[in-house]
Amino acid sequence: MNDYVNENCVHCAAQTVIYHQYIGDGCCETCGAWQVDEYEQRVRELEAGGLTRSDAQGVADAEAMKEDKG
Numbered sequence: 001m002n003d004y005v006n007e008n009c010v011h012c013a014a015q016t017v018i019y020h021q022y023i024g025d026g027c028c029e030t031c032g033a034w035q036v037d038e039y040e041q042r043v044r045e046l047e048a049g050g051l052t053r054s055d056a057q058g059v060a061d062a063e064a065m066k067e068d069k070g
């Protein structure tokens with residue numbers, strides 16, 4: 001038996017997200033996407049450090065761009 005979390009998938013909004021406690025992330029059965037990708041994880045980290053969500057996203061965006069350019 002699967003235990004769906006009581007949350008919509010962040011990608012397709014279906015309520016078929018199964019939480020995997022051992023990795024601290026959920027996977028959607030409908031679209032197959034994980035709920036927390038690397039980017040989202042970084043945003044949460046920055047938020048935990050005291051940034052607002054929009055600031056944290058700005059920083060994560062800038063970091064992602066830097067990584068792309070090597």
Ligand SMILES: [Zn+2]
Nearest residue numbers: 009012028031
């Ligand atoms: Zn989904």
